[in-house]
Amino acid sequence: MTTIRLTNTRTRRKEVFTPIDPKNVRLYVCGPTVYDRAHLGNGRPVVVFDVLFRLLRHVYGPEHVTYVRNFTDVDDKINAAAQARKAAGDPRSLEELIRERTDETIGWYHTDMDALGALRPTKEPRATEWIGAMIAMIEDLIAKGHAYEREGHVLFRVRSYKEYGALSGRSVDDMIAGARVEVAPFKEDPMDFVLWKPSDAELPGWDSPWGRGRPGWHIECSAMSHELLGASFDIHAGGIDLQFPHHENEIAQSRCAHPEGSFANYWLHNEMLQVEGKKMSKSLGNFFTVRDLLDQGYPGEVIRMVYLGTHYGKPMDWTDDKARQAKQELRRWRKYALDVEAGEPHPEVVDALSDDLNTHQALTELRVIFTRLMTLKVDLEQQCGAVHWASRDDYRSAAARFLGSCRLLGLLQDGMGHWSDIEAQNSERIEQLLLERAAARKARDFARSDAVRDGLVAAGVVVKDTPQGAEWEFGTDFDAAKLWSI
């Protein structure tokens, strides 16, 4: 069986991955807080851990992997969005407005992440559907002396868990010195964090032994992962920004409530995404949602390829240049992968992914495999002519394995190639216009040939006349509507 190695944040080492039960490999990824569209940075963990999910399914079998990713649908930002709508005069109740906002955002999330080619996780629990499990876990923590109630709040007693800080390598005293904690009069210790907080009549709330209130964010993941994956599971993943305090707090809650379990054995963290070398921010004008880019005409598959060009453990930079290159490459790959059934992936690609999810290396291997496929095509063209290479069994089986290798990274999926079908139609149109132009020139109909040339320029097609004939490419300002009105 393939050996997978993963860099475990918990030990800071690359380790051989050994699942607790190879018949049920369990992965938990912290999901989005559903108050707004996912931004380009939010798409990165979705795509990189989707590749992990695909690799685990490949190695252990699709039916032997359980992937849970939650929706945080109770949160102060969600409440604020709903309250703003109410303040703007919406007559509906706050509950209705919150439900509408979270349902709508979950719908967007699905559409946008589907467009990036991410498989849906096995389970996508909504926090509000697991409040009972959270209350039970909090009661258990209080009974075990790890939590206490003050003024309607329940707080986790950080000093009661000796290993607190081990994941991020910080001591409790460093953290206090760093003052990244909220001081509140009702806390025994400034480090203690909220498990439950009171809700006034204006806010969503659930009845609990501590009055009407709502859960803190960290307890959601601890309770849902326990309910759906158990007290010990294999991999917990998320962005590096969640390592402290979110993951540190999840560990403290889960290990104290379920000392019989190990919680997560392997921790994976993706680094952050930047845009053109800068932190993405609304004030810099470089803040994009995934939907913005899709609407601007970047195919989801192209966005995916750009994510996968950088190892998940390194900061990545989104640039237009990378997107352009990815598009060019995918256009060629799609053209020559043909309409074959995907075959077994090449071992070089499986090995690259098994080496700590090295997607960058896997893409390099795919390029080598594609070059071999093109060499085979040229050989076959010489042997059997320009038309027949594509129907040869040897070409088709090599293309099938190339396709199967791409699919392991979620590239060249069925249903994601719409953009390239449209491009193929546009290419055909351009080729046909160039033939028309050549014929017009030959017939000395310069009015027609100039009209075609000008039309192509206006449509943003870059044409270069060479001794071998006209060469062309789509310019950055390509406009399909203008192309079809020539």
Ligand code: AMP
């Ligand atoms: P949030 O909804 O803000 O909790 O974020 C959802 C996921 O996106 C988390 O796993 C974050 O770590 C991740 N994330 C947020 N910003 C970025 C970024 N700029 N680059 C990569 N991942 C990010």
Ligand code: ZN
């Ligand atoms: Zn979480």
